[in-house]
Amino acid sequence: xxxxxxxxxxxxxxxxxxxxxxxxxxxxxxxxxxxxxxxxxxxxxxxxxxxxxxxxxxxxxxxxxxxxxxxxxxxxxxxxxxxxxxxxxxxxxxxxxxxxxxxxxxxxxxxxxxxxxxxxxxxxxxxxxxxxxxxxxxxxxxxxxxxxxxxxxxxxxxxxxxxxxxxxxxxxxxxxxxxxxxxxxxxxxxxxxxxxxxxxxxxxxxxxxxxxxxxxxxxxxxxxxxxxxxxxxxxxxxxxxxxxxxxxxxxxxxxxxxxxxxxxxxxxxxxxxxxxxxxxxxxxxxxxxxxxxxxxxxxxxxxxxxxxxxxxxxxxxxxxxxxxxxxxxxxxxxxxxxxxxxxxxxxxxxxxxxxxxxxxxxxxxxxxxxxxxxxxxxxxxxxxxxxxxxxxxxxxxxxxxxxxxxxxxxxxxxxxxxxxx
Numbered sequence: 143x144x145x146x147x148x149x150x151x152x153x154x155x156x157x158x159x160x161x162x163x164x165x166x167x168x169x170x171x172x173x174x175x176x177x178x179x180x181x182x183x184x185x186x187x188x189x190x191x192x193x194x195x196x197x198x199x200x201x202x203x204x205x206x207x208x209x210x211x212x213x214x215x216x217x218x219x220x221x222x223x224x225x226x227x228x229x230x231x232x233x234x235x236x237x238x239x240x241x242x243x244x245x246x247x248x249x250x251x252x253x254x255x256x257x258x259x260x261x262x263x264x265x266x267x268x269x270x271x272x273x274x275x276x277x278x279x280x281x282x283x284x285x286x287x288x289x290x291x292x293x294x295x296x297x298x299x300x301x302x303x304x305x306x307x308x309x310x311x312x313x314x315x316x317x318x319x320x321x322x323x324x325x326x327x328x329x330x331x332x333x334x335x336x337x338x339x340x341x342x343x344x345x346x347x348x349x350x351x352x353x354x355x356x357x358x359x360x361x362x363x364x365x366x367x368x369x370x371x372x373x374x375x376x377x378x379x380x381x382x383x384x385x386x387x388x389x390x391x392x393x394x395x396x397x398x399x400x401x402x403x404x405x406x407x408x409x410x411x412x413x414x415x416x417x418x419x420x421x422x423x424x425x426x427x428x429x430x431x432x433x434x435x436x437x438x439x440x441x442x443x444x445x446x447x448x449x450x451x452x453x454x455x456x457x458x459x460x461x462x463x464x465x466x467x468x469x470x471x472x473x474x475x476x477x478x479x480x481x482x483x484x485x486x487x488x489x490x491x492x493x494x495x496x497x498x499x500x501x502x503x504x505x506x507x508x509x510x511x512x513x514x515x516x517x518x519x520x521x522x523x524x525x526x527x528x529x530x531x532x533x534x535x536x537x538x539x540x541x542x543x544x545x546x547x548x549x550x551x552x553x554x555x556x557x558x559x560x561x562x563x
Contacts (some may be wrong), residue, residue, distance in 0.1 A: 199225065227305070235518050236266040236306070237504050243512030245307055248314060252345075253384040253421060259314035259322060261343040262287055263307055263419040265474070267497070270311045271301045273325070274498060275417030275472030278381055285338045287325065289417055289472035294323035294333045317341045328471075343355070347387040348394045350378040354399050355558050363555070373562045374407050376463075377554075379414040380429065383421025383476040388428050389534035395432065399459045410464030410561040412554065413484075416494060420475030423452070423503060423522075430483045431459035433465060433490070439483045441523040442503060449523075465490035467558040469537060474498035478535055489510055492537040493557045501531030 203221065210216060226240045241249060251257040261280020262273050273291040276283035293301050296312040310484055313321055319340050326333045353364050354372040380391070400539045402408055413433075420426075423440070430439045431454045442450040467490045478497050484490035501523075504516040523529050539560065541553045 164432075168538075185306040206394055227307075231305075235502075237500075237502055237516065238518045239307070241307075241514045241516070243380050245310065246508070246512060246514040248310065249514075253382075254386070256342065256344050257314070258317050258342050259340055260285075260287070260323075260338045261345075262313075263417075263472070264293075264309055264313075264417075265500075266306055269303075271304055271306065273472075274419045274474055277343060278379075278417070280343055281341050285336050287323065287336060287338070288327060289470060290328040291325040293323055293325050295322075297322050298324075315340050345382060345384065346390065347382050347384055348378065348380055348390040350376065350398050351400060352376050355562065356561075371407065373409045373558075374403050375409055375558055375561060376402060376411045377414065378411065380477070382419055383418075383425040383429070387421065387425050391429060391432075395459055408558050409558075410462075410466070411460055412466050412468060412557045412561070413480075413490070414468045414554070415473045415477040415481055416468050416470040416553070417472035418474070418477035419472065419498075420477055420500065422474065423479075424455075426476035427452050427455050427477040430480045431455045433460050433484055434458070434487050435461045437487065438525040440479045441525065441527060443523055445520070466560050467492050468494050468553055468557055469497045469535060470495040470543075470553070471498055471534070473535075475500040478530055479522060479524075481535055482528065482530065486528075487533075488527040491539060491560060492535060493539045493560065494537050494541055494553045496536050496540075497530065497532050497534040499532050499534035501529045505514045 180199050207216065216318075223240070223242055230238050230240060239456065248257060260282040261277040262282040263277070264276050265274045271293040273282075273287055273289060273293065275289045276287045293309065293313075295301060296309065299312070301309060313323070315321060317340050317424045319338060321338050323338065324333050325336060345451050352374055354369050354374050355364055356369060356372050357363075378395065378398070380387070411433075423442075427439045434454050435458075438451040438453055439455075440452045442452065444450070465484060467484055469477070469481050469492055473481065473498065478500065480491075481492055482499065485492055501521055502518045503520045503522050505519045506514060506516045508514045521529055539556060541556045544550045544552045
């Protein structure tokens with residue numbers, strides 16, 4: 143799907159920077175002999191802006207350039223970036239961010255489905271860097287990183303006071319190189335060190351299959367042998383809402399729809415949104431429309447209180463089958479939109495854990511020279527006008543992972559039980 147430069151985004155992991163933007167003054171800097179040569183291209187502010195006194199900025203810059211003892215440590219471009227960071231930081235919104243060229247490129251690579259790093263989506267809760275979700279099959283997941291982990295150190299360097307940009311910059315890197323994370327797992331008192339070898343991360347958004355299940359030892363287990371009378375379930379895993387998600391979704395579900403058994407052994411659909419950090423708003427509407435015949439999918443609420451409904455955008459293939467949606471603390475933003483819409487339309491039960499709770503919409507725009515900015519432009523509400531921000535979606539049936547046997551997916555088993563009973 144062709145993407146415009148301007149996107150509306152719902153994703154936790156885009157919190158790469160918080161900052162202060164002075165670009166309206168069109169400043170360029172040249173560095174010669176460790177002294178900044180500042181040239182003002184235009185001092186005319188935007189007509190939309192009030193008069194701003196920038197004299198303290200220039201005074202401080204001049205004093206630092208003149209008196210700071212270590213001239214080699216002075217980097218004019220970092221001054222500009224830091225000023226941008228400072229302005230946006232005053233908003234108190236971790237999702238309104240300025241992205242310098244490297245971070246902007248990395249963000250786009252993440253949504254395109256390929257980048258080099260450990261494969262973990264990061265977010266901010268309070269003043270902590272947290273793992274929203276490790277990607278399926280990623281080095282982070284294989285090494286033992288879990289959704290909800292608090293990253294205390296990166297390569298023995300404390301993350302205290304870091305923003306997401308700093309964390310991403312330290313953690314990402316070329317494949318075959320090592321990074322050591324010190325993390326605190328949820329409900330565990332002591333931090334642990336996890337060594338991870340970076341790799342090329344390729345993210346496939348959609349995976350699906352039709353499975354047979356059988357009741358064994360009082361709980362349902364997937365049946366690998368032929369079993370004509372065993373109940374069958376269509377399982378679809380959606381890991382993110384990225385550039386290729388809609389195309390992958392249609393390719394997967396169109397094939398699976400033809401394989402659905404026509405007899406009464408077919409019991410319904412499990413939509414797995416666990417550890418899905420979100421993505422594009424329009425993609426959330428697209429996916430939800432596969433299961434909802436009409437009406438509102440999500441409501442966009444502007445700062446002035448105006449509410450704009452986003453409605454079902456197409457005719458879906460799965461409008462009548464029973465559905466259970468799996469969520470956990472790594473399910474955020476666009477995945478919360480889909481889960482909330484299906485529940486509000488009484489199309490699905492939610493099984494698992496409380497979701498992350500990101501209820502705002504960002505507008506992303508390229509600024510030139512490789513940089514970009516993401517600005518929070520609105521809240522989003524479920525069709526029943528519920529705002530999940532900071533609290534998440536509570537599941538209808540709460541199921542914690544089995545800590546004693548990580549190979550046993552008790553949440554999926556419960557979802558199957560709900561469809562079969």
